[in-house]
Amino acid sequence: MQTISINCFLYILVILSLGSYAAAFTVRWPIKNIYSWEKEAHDLLQLPFNKRLPNYITSTRSYCLHCLHQLSWKELIPLFSYIKLNGKCHYCQVRIPYRYPAIELLHLICCLPLFWFFDNTYNLVLHTLLISALITAAAIDLEHQLIPDECSIIALACALLINLPTSMLENSVLGMITGYGIIAVLRWFYLTFRGQEGIGLGDAKMIAGLGAWLGLSGLVPLLLCASLSGILYTVLINRNGTKYMAFGPFLISSAMLVFFLNL
Template sequence: MSTTNIELFFYVIFALSLGSYSAAFSVRWPTKCFYLWRKEAHHLLSIPFIDSKDSIKAKRSHCSHCSHLLAWFDLLPIVSFLLLKGKCRYCKHSISYRYPIIEALHLILCLPLLWLPLDTYSLILHTTLISALITTTVIDLEHKLIPDECCVIILICALSIHLLNMTLETSVLGILIGYCFAYSLRLFYSTIRKQEGIGLGDVKLISALSAWLGISNLSALLLCASLVGILYTITFNKGGSEQIPFGPFLIFSGIIVFYL
């Protein structure tokens, strides 16, 4: 896809904006989930729940330390972080590096899309899909959770892409076979080992990735993810003491399979 400088500029703004939202979502989604789970647990145990709702209230972007509302010029992806030297304009407390890192990841992983033969609609869908994958990776690494919201976005974008390319059948087959295979593997492992080997979130993620990559790339996706996972375990988790989320390996492998 050939692009002019103006088109490149607006695409960079779009990708960075998605990155900014992704960084905020990766903080707010787990906070809201943990709050609702605590509330439900208290309700089931008939224990009064007096936790504050302040942490999950929908409100404008604000500093997590001084709670000061942030102006638009404080929220420019990467640029504001650099201009403020990584500190809040109001309380001078350090800003987490997660925000510029996630925003930069969006640029690194999305910019190569411009060199693929994609029309504008497909470009937007692929960019949104990759943003959802990055968000899922961050949350799964930190909390070992895979948001259903992200899987739904990946699924919708994948089906829309294949519908546009007249290859919807390979996407639907990917969903069905990917889900059935992963769920069967989960059931088999839990029956033999009496413990969970693959979470339901991973099963949904495999199904969503299969919808994107198609049935023909399912074996390559699982093989690559398994090899990367084994390599990581041998290198960094030799004793097996760390519980490793499989989602990031699936996502990394999915992006590699897509580009290659």
């Protein structure tokens, strides 16, 4: 019992650390990539490009986004530092964005049950990384309507490795191919008949990973749940259709719901 308690405590520390890194990634990834795309566009058009990335983005250390003061380790303890600092920067007293404690807490809520669901380290580690990648992708897609390839690749790799030593590998591969194919075909039809992009390839790549995770049999409840939640969001919140709706968070939250209900 004592060993289990210690292992659980250590796992909680790992989850929160992973959540802290994921929260920082949701800030740095968009800035870095938008910078790269702007630079590439200027180079393509042979235009001068004098913009530079901020030091707090290129540095391996963490900074306050407002006053740019380098943070000490005491100010970077997941959840606890946020509570101790009352949600404000110690130096400039500007409120710390809610994304940090929210993403750390989401990691704790979504990953902690895995400790009791899996009794081997192999499955526990892979599922933890997979769910962390999904939470990170959902957070970025919700804010920027972009799904990082890094998150999709991690999710896909973890899903295939999870099913590799089992009899579910074939079902996993079929789920990956079918999931990607469904979204790619829908995207092609929308482009052909509407002349505009209705769903991005980022969603297709993500659902390939989700299909590999849940298998072919899990695609139907996944797509049904994601579609219904998307419709419900449109009816209740986005009635006028004035706000672009990122589909990634609906896919990811539905996939995790299907996964936990089937455990």
